[in-house]
Amino acid sequence: MNRNHWIEDIPVIMISTDNSDDNVSRAYSLGVSDYISSPFDAKVVYNRVFNIIKLYSKQRRLVQLVTEQIYEKEKDNQMMIGILSHIVEFRNGESGSHVLHINKITGMLLERLIQKTDKYDISWHDRYLITTASALHDIGKIGVDEKILNKPGRLTADEFEIMKMHTMIGASMLHSLTMYQDEELVRVATEICRWHHERYDGRGYPDGLKGDEIPISAQVVSVADVYDALASERVYKKAFPHEKAIEMIMNGECGTFNPLLLECLNDIQGRIKDEMDAEKA
Ligand SMILES: [Fe+2]
Ligand SMILES: [Fe+2]
Known part of the structure; x- marks a missing residue:
C-alpha cells in the first residue's frame, strides 16, 4: 500500500495480539491510522472504524473544495x-x-x-x-x-x-x-x-x-x-x-x-x- 501510495487515501486499522512496543511502532511507521490490541471489544473497533472513515471523508471533501476553488x-x-x-x-x-x-x-x-x-x-x-x-x-x-x-x-x-x-x-x-x-x-x-x-x-x-x-x-x-x-x-x-x-x-x-x-x-x-x-x- 505504501509503494502505490494507497495508504494516503485508504485508512488502515491494525488489529494484533502482538502488543510489543516494537510491533506497535512499526505498524504506525508503516502508516496505519490506528492500532487495536487483541482481544478487543467489538464496539470499540466499530467506533474507531466509524470515526476514521468520517475523518477521511471530511478531509476528502476539503481537498475537493480547495481544488474547485483553484479551478x-x-x-x-x-x-x-x-x-x-x-x-x-x-x-x-x-x-x-x-x-x-x-x-x-x-x-x-x-x-x-x-x-x-x-x-x-x-x-x-x-x-x-x-x-x-x-x-x-x-x-x-x-x-x-x-x-x-x-x-x-x-x-x-x-x-x-x-x-x-x-x-x-x-x-x-x-x-x-x-x-x-x-x-x-x-x-x-x-x-x-x-x-x-x-x-x-x-x-x-x-x-x-x-x-x-x-x-x-x-x-x-x-x-x-x-x-x-x-x-x-x-x-x-x-x-x-x-x-x-x-x-x-x-x-x-x-x-x-x-x-x-x-x-x-x-x-x-x-x-x-x-x-x-x-x-x-
Ligand atoms: Fe505580432
Ligand atoms: Fe499573432
Whole structure:
C-alpha cells in the first residue's frame, strides 16, 4: 500500500495480539491510522472504524473544495486573458481563434522541447507562464492605426514600419503597469510582446537579437504565431494548407528559427494538424 501510495487515501486499522512496543511502532511507521490490541471489544473497533472513515471523508471533501476553488480562479484568469486578446483580435481583423491556436501550439511545442532537451531549463511553471502569456503577444496592435491593421493588400514600407511598432508598444504597455512589474507573468509577457518577431539569424525586429539572445518564450511563440498566420485566412491572404505552412516554415520562407524548435515543430505537426482539422469539423 505504501509503494502505490494507497495508504494516503485508504485508512488502515491494525488489529494484533502482538502488543510489543516494537510491533506497535512499526505498524504506525508503516502508516496505519490506528492500532487495536487483541482481544478487543467489538464496539470499540466499530467506533474507531466509524470515526476514521468520517475523518477521511471530511478531509476528502476539503481537498475537493480547495481544488474547485483553484479551478474557478484559474478559469477566471484564463477568461480575462481570453477576453482581452479577443478585443485585440477583433480590432486586428484576425480570426477569433488565433490566440487559442497560439496558446495550444505554444503548449505543445514547449512540451516537446522539454522532452527533447534540458538546455533551456524550463520548469512546469515556466511552461504555464509562457502559454498563458502567449495570448498577449499582439496587444501592442491596439496602438496601431486600424487602416494599416486591416489593409487588404501589401503594406508599403512606411506602413510596415508602423506595423512593426506593435512589438514595442505592447512591451511598453506592460512596462507601464508599475504595480505588476515584479509579476513573472508580466515579465514573460513583456519578453513575448517585444521579441516575438525576432529571428534566429538576427534579421527580425525590433532589436535584431540573434540566436538565444532571444528569450526562449518569444522564440516558441514566434514559431506558433507564424504557423497560425500561414494556416489561417487573413485580410491580405488566403489560408495555406497545413502541409504547405509547415514546408514554408522549414524552408525558411518566414525567416530563420531555432533548429531545435523546428525539430519540435516537425515532431508535433501531426498533432497540430489533428487539432486544426478537429476544429474545422
Ligand atoms: Fe505580432
Ligand atoms: Fe499573432
